[in-house]
Amino acid sequence: MGEIKDEQTEKTPAGKRLEVAILPLQKTTLFPGTVVPLTVGRRRSLAAVEHALATEEKLLVGVTVKNADPSGRDANPSDLYEVGTLINIKRMVRTDETMQLIVQGVDRVRVVEWIQEEPFLKAIVEVLPEPYVRDPEEVEALKRNIQSLIQKALAMLPNVPPEVRMAVINAPDQVQLAYFLATVLDLGVEREQKMLEAETVDDLLMVAHGAIAREVEILQIRSKIASEAQSEIDKAQREYFLRQQLKAIQKELGEDEESGEKAEIKQLRERLESANLPEEVRAEAERELRRMERLPHVSPDYHVIRTYLEYLLELPWNKSTEDKLDLEEARRILDEDHYGLEDVKERILEFLAVVKLRPDSKSPILCFVGPPGVGKTSLGMSIARALGRKFERISLGGMRDEAELRGHRRTYVGAMPGRIIQALRRCGYNNPVLMLDEIDKIGMDFRGDPASALLEILDPAQNYSFRDNYINLPFDLSKVFFIATANQLAPVPMPLRDRMEIIHLSGYSDAEKLNIAKKYLIPRQIKENGLSADQIEITNDAIQFVISSYTREAGVRQLEREIASIARKVALKVAQGETEKQIIDAERVKELLGSPRFYPEEARKELPIGVATGMAWTEMGGEILFVEATLLPGGTGLTLTGHLGEVMKESAQAARSYLWSHAREFGIDPAIIKENGVHLHVPAGAIPKDGPSAGVTMATALASLYTGKRVRSDTAMTGEITLSGFVFPVGGIKEKVLAAHRAGIKRIILPKRNEADLDEIPDDVRKSLEFVLVERIDEVLNAAFQNESYEASITSHDGSQSKPETPSDLSSETKQESLVEK
Template sequence: MAKSKKTIPMIALRGLTLLPGMKSTFDCVTEKSVGALAAAMAEGRNVFLVSQMDEDAVDPLQDDLFSRGVIAHIHQYMKAADNLARVTVECGPIAELLNMSDAGTCFRAEIARIDHVTDDLPAESKPAMLRVLRDQLRELHRFAGETVYETVDELLKIRKLEVLMEKLPTELPWNWEARQSVLESATLSEVFQVEMQILIMETQADQIRHTFQEKVQERIDKHQKEYVLHEQMAEIREELGERSDPETDADEMRKKVDELVASDEIKEKIRKEINRFENMPIGSQDTNVLRTYLETVLELPWDKRTEDNIDLSHAREVLEKDHYGLEKVKDRVLEALAVRILTGEGNGQIICLVGPPGTGKTSIARSIARALGRKYVRISLGGVHDEAEIRGHRKTYVGAMPGRLVEALRQAQVSNPLMLLDEIDKVSSDYRGDTGAALLEVLDTEQNSHFRDHYVEMPIDLSHVMFIATANNKSTIPLPLLDRMDIIEVSSYTENEKYHIAKDYLIPKQLERNGLKKSQLTIQAAGLRRIIHNYTREAGVRNLERRIGDICRKTARQILEKDEVKVRVTESNLEKYLGPERNPEEDRNRVDQAGIVTGLAWTSVGGVTLQIEVNTMPGKGQLILTGQMGDVMKESARIALTWVRSVATDYQVPEDWFDRHDIHIHIPEGAVPKDGPSAGITMSTAMLSAVSGRKVRADLAMTGEVTLRGQVLMIGGLKEKLLAAKQADIHTVLVPARNQPDVEELSGEITDGLEILYVEEMRDVIRRAFCPDEAGKSAKTKTSKTSKTAKKTLKKTAAADTEKAVKAEKPVKKTKTSEPVNADRLSGKTESASGEMVTGKRKK
């Protein structure tokens, strides 16, 4: 009960409640608290400690404080920097807060001291209440942790109710709110009720915590027990050399090994891995890795094969049915199949189909698989730059998997499928390995019978696999790979071939794909040819199939919306379905001009025409090249310049002309990279035309490479180039004489309508390319700037021609310096009006 009133410094505690008899050390951080400590030290070291209701209040009011606190005596006070003080106090009696005031530097509290809590308990009930408290403490003792265990033991030794009730809140680790509720109690009965409630709640919380701990421990013990038992079982099985549980995963794997079509060596290695898997602890990471590995190797076909269809006529029927044209390709494939049928196995040939996109390379491979009755799997190598994609990863790596070849075998489920290596010219290499080098072991028949995948780690026989590769450009295939393959060229389609392909294959395919019947859509022959010529300009037939698909889709909509029974597409209404023509006539020079020559080039998507333009300007003899030329084409330009300078005086060009002029060579479409060894004669002709001012025929195109001496070298891709010339409406083409056998192999469909002229040296090219009136200009028409050296050279050349003719005992008309002189006269050759070459004299 209240005894006396007095005013002393006050400290408001946050998250802390102290009880009589407790010793505590805490920090004071607010100015008011530090000031209260200073005032208490000056006034007798006594301070009033009361808890805040709101822990976050900085300068609390009286309503923010509890009504009861304790009077504490300061034992130690230490002030630190940053207005921080640490104090150690011993708590005395309880006091009730009557009023508080702000003294500026600190809070002061008017308190009434309470020496004792009112004892309202009957004497006869105290033993029973003590027994109840002790029983509750014993219950707490069962579930309490180690930190509380010894404290409860000491409390159970107390035999007086008042002492036990006083010690409980100070000795047990209760929170500040629980202690404050004890402090606020006015009588012993209230204290008893509060403490009993807190003890029951603490006991229940410890009991729940103990139950969860037991469950967790039980689970841990169970796993530990299983681990120990498995280890013991493994030791027992190892000693006995037998098994007692036939239903385990290892037993299932052993059954699969017995059913596996593989050599004894392979089976024995797999069984060793199964034994190792069996003795591993369940749930470990290594167990899961080994399980995945065993499942992979057990799914491989190993020596399981299919029987080939050895009927060559059946293979011919399949190829003829699936593809139109491509006679050379079909013959070459049938030859390879014939050898394979006779020998029973492959003869080491890896077929590589090289050609532009959309020409049927992939579908040819699929047809070969169907003809032989083999499983067909396709591996796309475009953009593959990691060697592990071919050889696989080590199985110890995280996320390891076998290479693409092993995955393809697992997909095929036989060891002798037809495996298509698509886009082999687009493999690359970087810091992760050389993909092309990894493919060497695959495509080398001397090595692939023991191919080792890093994941499988056992030799895999690939010698029974029939490999077929495809590529768009032979030049980008790594040379070691190219050396191991048999190249079959799949050239561009002619317009007639495209017509038959569209009629027999593409239209039925698109009708079925778009849900149309044959009677619902008809595309006339003239309309189909117009689609080929004016809407698709490509080497293959992919865009042609897309345009047919466009017509089918519009037809399907038209049938549903307008209830039309039949749609007929003709040449006249074609724009209704496909819009305006997308491919106008090929851009080419239409007028004879100087410095502009039409060349023919081969690309990975077919043949194209190139307009090579040359212009001259006053300068210092520089050669300017524009139009995204590659290194090979730049070399051709420099060779052409050297040859032109060597013969310039023969065409009335002064010797010092090149020192006073710059030459600019440009190929239009500058954003498109261009390269290749077939533009030499075109550049030389255009350069000589620009330098001499003589016009070149606009209705003529040419292809060929040139040497420093003016010899014309053979080129490749002749079929595509001739098709490009026909598409550009050019009817005269200059071709290297060494390519004459290639021209003779071409079908008449390609060469019909073309005048193919063979050239051996640049003088033949110039004679045929320059306009007739330009090629025959005489020295009389030369400008006054022609040097004297050029005149002397012309005279000497004419005299030499005459002397050669006399020695050959052929009558030759002597050439005067005033007569017309051309390249053919200089070489001792002339051409008749009919184009027939004669030597020594001109036919009249």
């Protein structure tokens, strides 16, 4: 809102021309002598303000836009009025994308000539003279009428401060009074511009009189509406008092019925007396019940308190299920529901053993991390069945409001408890298995951060006294068995990750998928589609064909869908009257499911020079990939393609730099590297790729290119490299090895520090592969190249030179430090 200022900025003589920046004004008009706040955010406007601030006078001209553009487009000279106000910037505060200004109008000006449009509008303006009085009697009459209307308006606005009243009534200058009224009243751009352009005081006061008269009329209508509304309120109060008197009369006559609110309160009191509540909860419930008794039935607070008391009485404050402590039975249930997953099953049995020895122990907080379809959610249900506990699931995917977990305070209309308290109320016990599904999909916005609320819920040192905003009483969550699930750990904040016991669920091998399909998926789909084992039989070859050619996943969700599709097609034939048992083999799979959808990447029989086989981890499991390198005669530098991320690009640069700096040790002519560019490509260019684990593969492909020697086609590799020649460990070993095994790879080169990860690989896969464990890049190259002449002067760690050795010498166990495991 504008205000009248006693101190005036020095006036500029009328007729003087100035060259100043122009500030386009949207839906507002500035007047001389008024001080108003402005928010500047458009590109040209920001540039104009910056230019004005750089001058000593800090002057610019505010000109109103004829038709405001809400799209954010900068105004052009043709969009602006000719008359504006010369303003002085008094104060400026910067924010992220805008400026907050306090400006004071100085003089009216007219744009004479536009001289610049970029980076901001700039024009030559002429200072206009102040409005003059044409008819003194008419001006005096208009002034008195305006003051009379102002007094009427102030009489209907009791909240206006006294100093503002005095400033408006006693304003000595009728021009400044008119400008002030135009600033505080919403007159519209056209009327405000008309007042600014008025050459005489007579015209100016005439427009101001019409505006204030309209505002007084609106205030009178508002006063009338408020008076009528007050009459309705008085009528409602009168009815309320009459009803209260009627109740008193009925009570005296013995006509008081127990079926009303009294019976409701009596029922709540009986439930409260019989409920097993903690002392603090009981005291709060009794206090709220006494308050409810004093309220009329029609009061909004009456129903809010009743709902609150019902929640308190229905929560399982001290009600728990009894755990099944039979370890053998728990193992049987877990094995019955899920194949493999020994780490998880062992952890559940450990918990049961601890509860058996110490019944008051706290429940663990687990987090299952793994790709989709490996059984994370169903595993939670199986755990609840093995423990004999209730199971509740809360989906956190897409949750952005912290109040969904903590609840809303009762001061809000329609307030409810958070999802944690609601889940406990539904299950009726205080020790369920509570699954927090998709914890890595939690969002965050202006309403709060749900992940921060989980810090208390999942902290055993705090959750014994969890306070929901709605209940506002401590509830013990330490007995709840929390299980969180996630596809990846990266989005989960570190403090939250620290509060959970992380258990990784890797993807399944083809052999494991085959067993899962035979033991779980096929029997379930046969039953769900109304078939029996006498009507359909799916062979092992058919299952393997479906796994390899119709699915590409780490889990078994898509596999079950394909089996269900087969079962439905067989059910159609049975429903049409066919009685012969349907034997589904690989050929029948093609007939029922159509052409294969996937053609798995397979090991190439022979790799060209400059090509090496690598391994990659994805959310869907593992894949093998081929790194291809070729020389660019006469070119320079390193060209990288294949939709590679920054880390992967840096690995390629490190590999080239290492080989260049050690060229003679590996029998490479440095001139080849210096005089030729290299193009390195990773196929499947539409798929983003990143991470350091392809470092050894890139180094091997480049070494093959520079030496002219082929890489073994039965060998795949993974590992991070350094400029010092070391090979560092990487993650996702199980998924990568399984992918290589599916592709027909026989030898795998791994970082030596990943040796412990080999224990996670299924025995049948591990026995069919040869693992070469390495610590340095030269060991990788020795193991990767085919057995052909490989002259290289190997530099020992002490700097001495040794004679060239053949690949057979280098790969032998006596010469090579790498560990080969069959």
